[in-house]
Amino acid sequence: MKMIEVNNVSMRFNMAKEKHESLKEYFLAAVQGKLQFEEFYALRDVSLTVHKGEFHGIIGLNGSGKSTLLKVISGVFKPTAGNVVVHGSIAPLIELGAGFDMDLTARENIYLNGTVLGLTPKYIDEKFDEIVDFSELREFLDVPLKNYSSGMVARIAFAIATITKPDVLIADEILSVGDFMFQEKCEERMRQLMSGGTTVLLVSHSIGQIERMCDHVTWLEKGRVKMQGEAAEVCAAYKALDPEAAAIQNANSNKRIIEAP
Amino acid sequence: MQMLKAYAKDFWRYRYLLQNLIGRDFKLKYRRSVLGVVWSVLNPLLMNVVMVVVFSTLFDMRGSGIKNFSVYLIIGQLLFNFFNEGTGSAMGSMLSAAPLIKKVYIPKYIFPLERVCFALVNCLFSFIALVIVMLVTGAELHATVLLAFYPLLTLFVFTLGIGLALAAATVFFRDVMHLWGVFTLALNYFSAIFYDPEQMNPLVVGSVELSLSQVIRFNPLYWYITGFRATVLDGTGLTWSMVWICGLCAVIALAVGLFVFRRQQDKFVLHI
Numbered sequence: 001m002k003m004i005e006v007n008n009v010s011m012r013f014n015m016a017k018e019k020h021e022s023l024k025e026y027f028l029a030a031v032q033g034k035l036q037f038e039e040f041y042a043l044r045d046v047s048l049t050v051h052k053g054e055f056h057g058i059i060g061l062n063g064s065g066k067s068t069l070l071k072v073i074s075g076v077f078k079p080t081a082g083n084v085v086v087h088g089s090i091a092p093l094i095e096l097g098a099g100f101d102m103d104l105t106a107r108e109n110i111y112l113n114g115t116v117l118g119l120t121p122k123y124i125d126e127k128f129d130e131i132v133d134f135s136e137l138r139e140f141l142d143v144p145l146k147n148y149s150s151g152m153v154a155r156i157a158f159a160i161a162t163i164t165k166p167d168v169l170i171a172d173e174i175l176s177v178g179d180f181m182f183q184e185k186c187e188e189r190m191r192q193l194m195s196g197g198t199t200v201l202l203v204s205h206s207i208g209q210i211e212r213m214c215d216h217v218t219w220l221e222k223g224r225v226k227m228q229g230e231a232a233e234v235c236a237a238y239k240a241l242d243p244e245a246a247a248i249q250n251a252n253s254n255k256r257i258i259e260a261p
Numbered sequence: 262m263q264m265l266k267a268y269a270k271d272f273w274r275y276r277y278l279l280q281n282l283i284g285r286d287f288k289l290k291y292r293r294s295v296l297g298v299v300w301s302v303l304n305p306l307l308m309n310v311v312m313v314v315v316f317s318t319l320f321d322m323r324g325s326g327i328k329n330f331s332v333y334l335i336i337g338q339l340l341f342n343f344f345n346e347g348t349g350s351a352m353g354s355m356l357s358a359a360p361l362i363k364k365v366y367i368p369k370y371i372f373p374l375e376r377v378c379f380a381l382v383n384c385l386f387s388f389i390a391l392v393i394v395m396l397v398t399g400a401e402l403h404a405t406v407l408l409a410f411y412p413l414l415t416l417f418v419f420t421l422g423i424g425l426a427l428a429a430a431t432v433f434f435r436d437v438m439h440l441w442g443v444f445t446l447a448l449n450y451f452s453a454i455f456y457d458p459e460q461m462n463p464l465v466v467g468s469v470e471l472s473l474s475q476v477i478r479f480n481p482l483y484w485y486i487t488g489f490r491a492t493v494l495d496g497t498g499l500t501w502s503m504v505w506i507c508g509l510c511a512v513i514a515l516a517v518g519l520f521v522f523r524r525q526q527d528k529f530v531l532h533i
Contacts, residue, residue, distance in 0.1 A: 101289075112285060115280075
């Protein structure tokens with residue numbers, strides 16, 4: 001069963017040379033014929049299919065369009081051409097804490113952020129204790145977030161984002177936040193989320209991680225699909241770009257890895 | 262039909278978000294004020310007192326000849342404030358939602374809708390001030406007060422439509438915000454809030470003489486306010502022209518607002 005279908009997606013950005021944020025500037029520029037846009041394709045004719053239970057990795061250098069692709073799939077961007085179909089519930093672990101209001105308390109933010117992610121208040125009620133216990137911040141529940149440290153905010157954000165087990169999980173790097181003990185917990189939670197038939201779409205710069213965890217890999221280069229196929233094959237080709245650097249990174253990442261279930 | 266169903270489903274999924282956003286605005290508005298929500302009542306009440314005093318002493322004749330000027334005035338103030346607050350805050354809603362819609366998918370109309378709903382909530386609270394003024398001035402309570410929901414509801418739809426269009430326009434041109442402030446100030450004087458247009462001298466434009474009571478008919482707000490006054494203050498109920506003009510303006514505004522908003526919404530995220 002197909003869970004994610006991306007069909008010939010292109011994403012174009014108009015990079016205006018100057019930004020016209022007022023009418024006067026805009027008209028002046030239009031009259032003078034200076035309204036120039038540099039068209040920039042962040043994605044060009046990208047297709048990929050992810051089946052149920054599959055781990056699909058996306059690799060590529062900086063600026064190759066990986067994050068744009070994730071945003072197109074999660075619905076933040078609407079593609080200029082092509083279309084995206086996602087079957088089932090989807091949890092984008094792309095940026096945590098969307099919609100946090102620093103003036104509200106942690107308790108209020110849990111409900112706000114939960115509903116941003118499409119959860120019902122009843123469901124949040126049920127999971128409330130689990131979220132709070134996971135973040136280990138029970139004593140600060142009624143403190144406004146602006147008085148939290150950034151690590152504490154990240155803990156709460158991670159705890160809410162990972163509370164549901166979605167059909168499709170989209171992750172930009174394997175997330176782990178907080179101090180080393182909390183990171184351990186995050187990784188455990190990620191392992192849980194990814195186990196038991198969840199479909200995963202993973203972007204990572206850690207090529208070793210992708211190789212271990214993913215079944216299929218798409219390699220993007222300058223917005224186009226450079227190569228697509230079995231993980232081992234694609235990763236080998238990718239690493240051939242600079243074998244030395246890849247080997248060093250792999251050695252480092254082996255120190256702390258997340259095993260595929 | 263299929264599309265409509267998908268929309269309804271999407272809205273239903275995000276109804277709690279709407280609720281939570283309204284709740285957040287409410288909490289933040291009154292956080293750290295001693296009287297809190299009482300201000301929603303006290304503020305229009307005090308404003309009303311100031312204006313009644315000003316218009317019945319400084320500008321001698323404005324209040325005279327109008328039955329129960331205090332109630333007449335506060336109805337105009339409350340409804341105009343709702344429109345002003347609703348459109349004004351909906352206008353900036355997409356900009357302030359930027360951190361959210363850049364990260365996750367949320368139907369974008371939620372944000373202007375939330376602002377207008379919040380303005381309505383405030384307006385409903387401030388109706389307590391209206392009740393107080395009516396009690397103090399010994400205004401009669403008419404059965405037609407039940408009909409007041411109609412001008413209010415249509416005004417809500419009207420405000421939402423304008424708010425959607427403004428929110429979309431502001432994403433591309435921030436100038437709209439400044440222009441709108443001037444426009445609403447003009448509108449404020451042109452909505453028969455503190456005068457009766459029948460009593461005003463005719464406007465002279467060149468050689469043409471226009472009576473204000475004719476011209477003001479082209480201002481939708483005049484109809485909402487007059488309709489509300491007819492049901493609450495005069496007890497005459499709504500005339501047919503009030504019914505269809507209020508309804509038609511609301512439908513047109515909403516249609517235009519939705520059209521503009523829908524056409525532009527996919528580009529928002531690239532411009533904020």
